[in-house]
Amino acid sequence: MRTIFYLVQKETLQVLRDRVMLFQIIMIPVVQLLLVTSAATFEVRQADVHFVDNDHSQASRRVSEAFAASERFSITEHSSSAENASRSLQAGQVDLALHVPAGFDRELNRGEQPAVRLVVSGEKASAGVIQSYAQQILQGVAADLGAEQSPQLQSTAPAKRAQLDVGGRMWYNVTLEYDDFMAPGILTILVTMIGTLLTAQNIAREKEIGTIEQLNVTPLTKGEFIVGKLLPFWALGLLEFAVGLGIAWLAFDIPFEGSLFLLFGVAGIYLTSALGIGLWISASVDTQQQAMFVTYFVLVLYLFMSGLFTPVTSMPAWAEWFAELSPLKHFIEVVRGVLMKGAGPMEVWQPTAILLGYGVLILTVAVRQYSKTKA
Numbered sequence: 001m002r003t004i005f006y007l008v009q010k011e012t013l014q015v016l017r018d019r020v021m022l023f024q025i026i027m028i029p030v031v032q033l034l035l036v037t038s039a040a041t042f043e044v045r046q047a048d049v050h051f052v053d054n055d056h057s058q059a060s061r062r063v064s065e066a067f068a069a070s071e072r073f074s075i076t077e078h079s080s081s082a083e084n085a086s087r088s089l090q091a092g093q094v095d096l097a098l099h100v101p102a103g104f105d106r107e108l109n110r111g112e113q114p115a116v117r118l119v120v121s122g123e124k125a126s127a128g129v130i131q132s133y134a135q136q137i138l139q140g141v142a143a144d145l146g147a148e149q150s151p152q153l154q155s156t157a158p159a160k161r162a163q164l165d166v167g168g169r170m171w172y173n174v175t176l177e178y179d180d181f182m183a184p185g186i187l188t189i190l191v192t193m194i195g196t197l198l199t200a201q202n203i204a205r206e207k208e209i210g211t212i213e214q215l216n217v218t219p220l221t222k223g224e225f226i227v228g229k230l231l232p233f234w235a236l237g238l239l240e241f242a243v244g245l246g247i248a249w250l251a252f253d254i255p256f257e258g259s260l261f262l263l264f265g266v267a268g269i270y271l272t273s274a275l276g277i278g279l280w281i282s283a284s285v286d287t288q289q290q291a292m293f294v295t296y297f298v299l300v301l302y303l304f305m306s307g308l309f310t311p312v313t314s315m316p317a318w319a320e321w322f323a324e325l326s327p328l329k330h331f332i333e334v335v336r337g338v339l340m341k342g343a344g345p346m347e348v349w350q351p352t353a354i355l356l357g358y359g360v361l362i363l364t365v366a367v368r369q370y371s372k373t374k375a
Contacts (some may be wrong), residue, residue: 013231047095050077051086057105059145063116066141067098072133079229085119095121096130108145178253184335185308187244192274192328193299195237199278200291202229203370207286222367226283230275230363237271238264257342263335266348269355270331276362283370302328327358 012374029192042262049067053060073096077088085097099117107114116138120131206212241264246256281294304310305323310321323329330351337343 035073046336047070047073047133048076048093049073050084050088050094050097051075052079052082052097052099054080054102055100055104059105059108060100060288062145063098063100063138063141064139067134067149070133070137073137077255082117084117089119089121098132098134103251108142153314180254180340181336183252183254184339185306185332186300186333187241188246188270188328188335189303189306189308190343191237191241191244191271192302193273194240195233196281196299197292197295198279199230199233199275200281200295201288202233203279203282204285204288204291208288222370226279226363226367226370227360229279230272234268234271237275238267241267255340257340258338258344262345262348263338266331266338266352266355269352269359270327270334273327273355273358273362276359276366279367280362280369283366302326305329308332324354327355 008179051064051067053064064075064078069077077084077094077186079085082097085094085099088094089097094146097117097119099119101115104114104116118134120127120134191369203212249256277298278295281298282291285291305312305319305325306324306328312329313321315323333351334343334348334355337348341347347363
């Protein structure tokens with residue numbers, strides 16, 4: 001341990017003296033967390049609507065007013081032509097075309113179900129969300145108009161008016177705040193990116209400047225060498241994670257429902273895997289440039305297979321199995337569970353055990369990959 005301590009001391013001083021590296025470790029993730037959490041969202045804040053009214057009735061005006069009153073939609077164009085709406089969609093001037101057909105009011109008063117046409121621009125990732133919001137508004141308008149049907153229809157056709165009374169509650173994120181969902185995931189990705197990239201360059205930098213030869217002739221074992229290289233970045237990673245959580249709480253008011261002790265314990269296990277991958281890459285290549293290329297390849301797989309943007313359950317079966325190989329996927333699951341649901345050790349033991357297994361495996365491979373006979 002004394003030998004490892006001296007190596008850790010050397011690595012820590014090297015990091016603290018490098019102002020560029022300190023900036024990369026502390027400031028860049030903070031700025032990215034603030035910007036990316038707000039920008040990387042599929043939430044619909046404002047969607048422009050082309051409203052095609054071929055009925056010109058009180059009912060069609062109610063539909064128009066409902067969309068205009070919504071905070072998520074803005075009716076920017078009105079017309080009586082579906083062709084005009086198609087041109088607006090094609091030109092990218094609107095996100096949604098809403099077509100109320102002729103006879104809409106009359107069919108409602110008869111207890112029938114008139115067809116309202118929604119055409120959403122599918123070039124945007126939020127197209128499905130826009131369609132879902134629009135359908136919810138239309139269902140609300142239909143329910144209101146159905147309740148205002150004439151007394152004669154209510155007495156003669158009660159079956160046509162019958163509707164289900166569906167109640168629902170949203171758990172864990174009652175107000176559906178997208179920041180509460182995104183901030184923990186973005187934070188874990190940034191900690192992973194910075195930590196893995198820096199550790200991937202570590203041994204490669206020693207090779208380039210020639211100091212690796214001095215370390216190779218010391219009595220350090222391969223295990224002591226890897227652990228000594230890992231510990232400073234492991235501590236910095238936990239510090240960065242703590243700072244990021246504090247900023248996410250101050251800037252986005254993310255919930256802290258669970259145990260922070262449990263969260264940081266799992267974070268320590270995860271960083272062993274993430275930083276171990278960086279050291280493994282660094283021991284396998286000869287230059288920092290090679291280390292950066294390999295690391296970015298790994299990080300891209302991390303990002304898209306983590307379930308941050310696309311739910312893993314929505315992926316093809318083969319991709320679901322492949323996603324299980326990403327430690328980031330399991331760590332995001334733990335972070336969201338602890339912060340948003342107040343999950344305890346019994347709820348997160350499985351992803352934690354997987355992360356622990358990854359940590360042991362990756363460190364073992366990194367130790368075996370490093371050779372003291374290489375310059």
